[in-house]
Amino acid sequence: MDGVTSSAPAAPVRARPPLARRRNGRFLAGVAGGVADHLGVDVLWVRVGFVVLTVFVSGSGAIAYGLLWVFVKQEQADVARTAGRAERQQAFGLAALGVGAGLAANALGNSVVGWVVGPLGVAAAGAALVWREADESQRRRWTAGARSGITGMSGSGRTALLRVVAGAVFVAAGIGVFLLGQLQLGQVQFALLAVVATLVGVGVITVPWWLKLVRDLGEERRERIVEAERAEIAAHLHDSVLQTLALIQRQSDQPREVLRLARGQERELRHWLYGASGYGRVGRAGEPGLDTGLSAAITTAAAEVEDTYAIDVRPVVVGDRPLDDDLRALVLAAREAMVNAAKHAKVTEVSVYVEVEPGEVHVFVRDRGVGFDADDVPGDRHGLADSVHGRMERHGGTVRLRSTPGEGTEVQLRMPVAEAEQESGQ
Amino acid sequence: MTDPIRVFLVDDHALFRSGVRAELDRSVPDLTVVGEAGSVDEAVAGIRHIKPDVVLLDVHMPDGGGAEVLRQLRPELPDVVFLALSVSDAAEDVIAVIRAGARGYVTKTISGRELADAVHRVKSGDAVFSPRLAGFVLDVFSDRPGAAPPGDPELDLLTRRERDVLRLLARGYAYKEIAGELFISVKTVETHVSSVLRKTQLSNRYELSRWASDRRLV
Numbered sequence: 001m002d003g004v005t006s007s008a009p010a011a012p013v014r015a016r017p018p019l020a021r022r023r024n025g026r027f028l029a030g031v032a033g034g035v036a037d038h039l040g041v042d043v044l045w046v047r048v049g050f051v052v053l054t055v056f057v058s059g060s061g062a063i064a065y066g067l068l069w070v071f072v073k074q075e076q077a078d079v080a081r082t083a084g085r086a087e088r089q090q091a092f093g094l095a096a097l098g099v100g101a102g103l104a105a106n107a108l109g110n111s112v113v114g115w116v117v118g119p120l121g122v123a124a125a126g127a128a129l130v131w132r133e134a135d136e137s138q139r140r141r142w143t144a145g146a147r148s149g150i151t152g153m154s155g156s157g158r159t160a161l162l163r164v165v166a167g168a169v170f171v172a173a174g175i176g177v178f179l180l181g182q183l184q185l186g187q188v189q190f191a192l193l194a195v196v197a198t199l200v201g202v203g204v205i206t207v208p209w210w211l212k213l214v215r216d217l218g219e220e221r222r223e224r225i226v227e228a229e230r231a232e233i234a235a236h237l238h239d240s241v242l243q244t245l246a247l248i249q250r251q252s253d254q255p256r257e258v259l260r261l262a263r264g265q266e267r268e269l270r271h272w273l274y275g276a277s278g279y280g281r282v283g284r285a286g287e288p289g290l291d292t293g294l295s296a297a298i299t300t301a302a303a304e305v306e307d308t309y310a311i312d313v314r315p316v317v318v319g320d321r322p323l324d325d326d327l328r329a330l331v332l333a334a335r336e337a338m339v340n341a342a343k344h345a346k347v348t349e350v351s352v353y354v355e356v357e358p359g360e361v362h363v364f365v366r367d368r369g370v371g372f373d374a375d376d377v378p379g380d381r382h383g384l385a386d387s388v389h390g391r392m393e394r395h396g397g398t399v400r401l402r403s404t405p406g407e408g409t410e411v412q413l414r415m416p417v418a419e420a421e422q423e424s425g426q
Numbered sequence: 427m428t429d430p431i432r433v434f435l436v437d438d439h440a441l442f443r444s445g446v447r448a449e450l451d452r453s454v455p456d457l458t459v460v461g462e463a464g465s466v467d468e469a470v471a472g473i474r475h476i477k478p479d480v481v482l483l484d485v486h487m488p489d490g491g492g493a494e495v496l497r498q499l500r501p502e503l504p505d506v507v508f509l510a511l512s513v514s515d516a517a518e519d520v521i522a523v524i525r526a527g528a529r530g531y532v533t534k535t536i537s538g539r540e541l542a543d544a545v546h547r548v549k550s551g552d553a554v555f556s557p558r559l560a561g562f563v564l565d566v567f568s569d570r571p572g573a574a575p576p577g578d579p580e581l582d583l584l585t586r587r588e589r590d591v592l593r594l595l596a597r598g599y600a601y602k603e604i605a606g607e608l609f610i611s612v613k614t615v616e617t618h619v620s621s622v623l624r625k626t627q628l629s630n631r632y633e634l635s636r637w638a639s640d641r642r643l644v
């Protein structure tokens with residue numbers, strides 16, 4: 001019962017933001033910014049890292065940047081970020097430094113770096129131009145809110161077209177010069193290589209379209225699943241509710257039966273929508289097997305009593321744990337107590353409260369019915385109390401009975417449980 | 427006798443509105459229904475114009491539901507009291523409207539007499555906790571092993587007394603019975619319940635903020 005069991009709590013883990021490219025306050029594609037957000041470091045260090053990798057590790061920085069650009073999505077939320085003047089100067093300074101270092105390395109005979117700074121660099125710049133334009137068009141689509149469908153990059157004016165064409169020319173020229181400069185080959189080989197190079201160029205330029213195609217497909221599949229789920233819910237709802245309404249109309253001269261039907265239908269829908277494994281719980285909490293836990297067992301017992309005796313039993317359950325033999329006995333005892341109240345208390349409503357605590361489980365079954373005098377217990381009630389008592393005591397539990405004539409009865413059940421299991425059940 | 431309490435009904439089901447109106451008019455003389463609305467926009471305009479004492483607010487409506495009405499009106503009309511009324515018993519819904527500023531939550535299966543009691547109680551500054559809401563709040567504030575530590579003990583922990591009161595509420599006890607059980611006055615019970623309401627609205631406990639953020643309230 002002691003609420004202040006300070007069980008050495010785990011330190012709060014601050015969730016790392018998922019890797020996403022920045023939309024605002026970026027220079028090229030927002031890759032460095034996104035990586036910095038994800039790792040929680042200053043963006044300057046990430047940029048330095050990319051440049052250093054490019055210059056000293058055979059251009060791998062540039063390749064990594066390109067791959068991240070392709071495979072990491074832009075962030076969707078419009079986070080306001082502005083890059084200050086200082087940051088702008090820093091970034092350009094870094095870029096210039098990188099190019100300078102690359103040229104120097106080239107002069108010293110590092111051919112890989114030479115390619116990156118030379119013709120391949122031109123091709124990369126062209127690809128960057130095209131990809132950046134694709135990013136822009138995606139951004140415009142998000143901003144416009146409407147899904148303009150298949151337009152892709154078109155429809156965003158002449159500048160966009162110009163940029164894409166310029167990018168394509170850069171890519172083609174870069175690859176062409178690279179081939180001419182690096183290789184001396186026969187005619188056939190050269191033609192073959194030219195074809196391959198063209199294919200590579202086209203592939204590089206059309207990367208954004210491919211990506212968009214794949215992502216849109218995934219998006220569409222997700223939407224279809226949601227749609228199907230919705231249709232299933234609607235069908236279930238309509239079917240069961242219409243059935244119940246028909247039954248109610250047919251039995252309208254029997255108020256007790258109507259009440260039972262309406263309540264049963266309500267309970268079923270509620271369980272379906274908000275229950276432990278119901279629609280409302282899909283993808284949340286995600287505790288499998290809770291349907292077989294104490295909470296579900298109590299709810300089922302309450303439902304059975306409701307159905308049999310046409311009264312309202314509304315259980316409130318705090319906490320949950322898997323059923324074992326002791327708890328099964330507890331549920332059965334609680335059910336007997338509910339039946340008892342339904343039979344004898346002359347009420348339309350019974351409250352059931354269950355609380356799972358680390359060392360014990362309490363159940364309270366309460367009615368505001370006729371009650372009885374402890375000294376003057378009717379024979380049948382006495383028998384029932386005994387069966388509840390017997391059940392509980394065999395499993396180490398206790399029962400307390402409180403009743404005042406005219407004010408109602410409360411059965412209090414207590415069952416000790418192992419503490420270790422509670423934690424593993426979490 | 428004092429002036430009747432002026433009640434405003436917000437629910438997107440006209441049938442339910444007329445049912446509540448009929449029941450309140452018939453069985454409870456000291457409440458008058460002064461207006462009703464079937465959508466968020468209607469409700470905001472109507473409540474702004476009429477300035478009722480108590481608003482009975484449906485949780486589920488198109489365009490944001492009861493929480494949206496609360497969001498738009500709470501800052502400018504701090505004197506209007508909101509009592510949420512819903513068929514839903516889902517924890518998120520209950521917690522969401524309470525955190526948006528409702529003084530209580532009752533389900534639509536409540537009888538006319540009980541509803542009138544609840545209206546009176548919120549009007550006089552009390553909170554109204556149905557047994558189920560009491561259960562949810564106990565659940566949220568329970569000290570499970572491995573739960574996140576309280577950030578602000580003043581808001582994130584219930585006192586022992588508050589816990590006792592909530593437990594009895596969840597067991598279906600009335601305030602008077604709780605007072606008798608714990609040997610305190612009814613006034614003290616009310617104070618404890620109001621304090622729990624305040625904590626439920628302001629606490630940043632993980633579960634509470636999760637439910638609230640699921641509904642985009644914070």
